[in-house]
Amino acid sequence: MxxxxxxxxxxxxxxxxxxxxxxxxxxxxxxxxxxxxxxxxxxxxxxxxxxxxxxxxxxRQDRPAELLTGCYHPDPRESAELGELPLWGAEFERLSATMDAARRAGSVRRGLQRMLRHGTTHLAGPLDAADPVLRTAVSRSGLVLLPPPPAPPGPPDLDPFAAGGDLARTxxxxxxxxxxxxxxxxxxxxxxxxxxxxxxxxxxxxxxxxxxxxxx
Missing domain, CATH: 2.30.40.10 (Urease, subunit C, domain 1)
Structure with a gap:
């Protein structure tokens, strides 16, 4: 229809x-x-x-690799323990040490869902083609993969406007x-x-x- x-x-x-x-x-x-x-x-x-x-x-999200594989996106059922925001740095490293493939795949999927909730439909590559969890999740999401632009300033953020670009550049x-x-x-x-x-x-x-x- x-x-x-x-x-x-x-x-x-x-x-x-x-x-x-x-x-x-x-x-x-x-x-x-x-x-x-x-x-x-x-x-x-x-x-x-x-x-x-x-x-x-x-x-367009310009930092997808960092947002999907460089931090952990907690499951809502983990919010009492881990909160709701992506976990970076030492906390991410602590979780990664004991994270199995299923838990990591869940984090990547939730990261993609959070990008969609920020209006994202395109991801700037490259993404690690040798990473089966990442490759499968992105392929199933339907998000468009684009060549990488120049690296934006500042830390990664789910909000594509965080780097300060206007709509035409974003x-x-x-x-x-x-x-x-x-x-x-x-x-x-x-x-x-x-x-x-x-x-x-x-x-x-x-x-x-x-x-x-x-x-x-």
């Missing part, structure tokens, strides 16, 4: 912003992009999903008709607010046309 994703402001990147805009998605591709009234008129039978704030392309690929349907919706009014508050404002992530994250 064709789905229309609508928001008060659509920022395609590389094209003009669309106030009260919409993106029609057919399968894993963008079928139309423009004002809500025009898109819905052209596709009257489509299901409509309305999001608050902004609709943008999916974001997205995986612009929204274009015929392009892959990788979208993110953020509950902020404009790009300035998105950059200031970061990708934690993400309320929905669409990966190749599939809704893979929706905030409660």
């Amino acid at each position: 064709l789905t229309i994703h609508a928001a008060p402001l659509v920022l395609p990147v590389g094209a003009a912003a669309v106030v009260d805009g919409a993106v029609a998605v057919d399968g894993d591709r963008i079928a139309a992009l423009g004002p809500y009234e025009e898109v819905t008129a052209a596709h009257p039978a489509a299901r409509v999903r309305r999001w608050p704030g902004l609709l943008t392309p999916g974001l 997205v995986g690929a612009p929204l274009t008709v015929g392009g892959r349907a990788d979208l993110a919706a953020f509950d902020v009014p404009d790009e300035a607010a998105l950059r200031a508050g970061g990708a934690r404002a993400c309320v929905a992530t669409v990966l190749a046309g599939r809704l893979v994250h929706r905030a409660r």
Whole structure:
């Protein structure tokens, strides 16, 4: 079924912003992009999903290897003991010393899920092709792997805006008709607010046309 994703402001990147805009998605591709009234008129039978704030392309995470294999993402059932935030440094080394393959794979999967909750749809490579846990998890996630950009400053962060880039430098690929349907919706009014508050404002992530994250 064709789905229309609508928001008060659509920022395609590389094209003009669309106030009260919409993106029609057919399968894993963008079928139309423009004002809500025009898109819905052209596709009257489509299901409509309305999001608050902004609709943008999916974001690019530039430090995926460090975030997936250089720290531990606790299971919610471990929160009383380990908390909810990624564990780095000595605590990670302590856990790694006794971590079996299943527990490590669970951490990698949770890391990928947390990236999706930050609007991420693209990962900057390279990732260790010899690491079967990492290779399998990324392949199954459907996230797009891109060539690496120049190393961003500062420590790794799940928020792709943490390094200070603007939207054009942070997205995986612009929204274009015929392009892959990788979208993110953020509950902020404009790009300035998105950059200031970061990708934690993400309320929905669409990966190749599939809704893979929706905030409660």
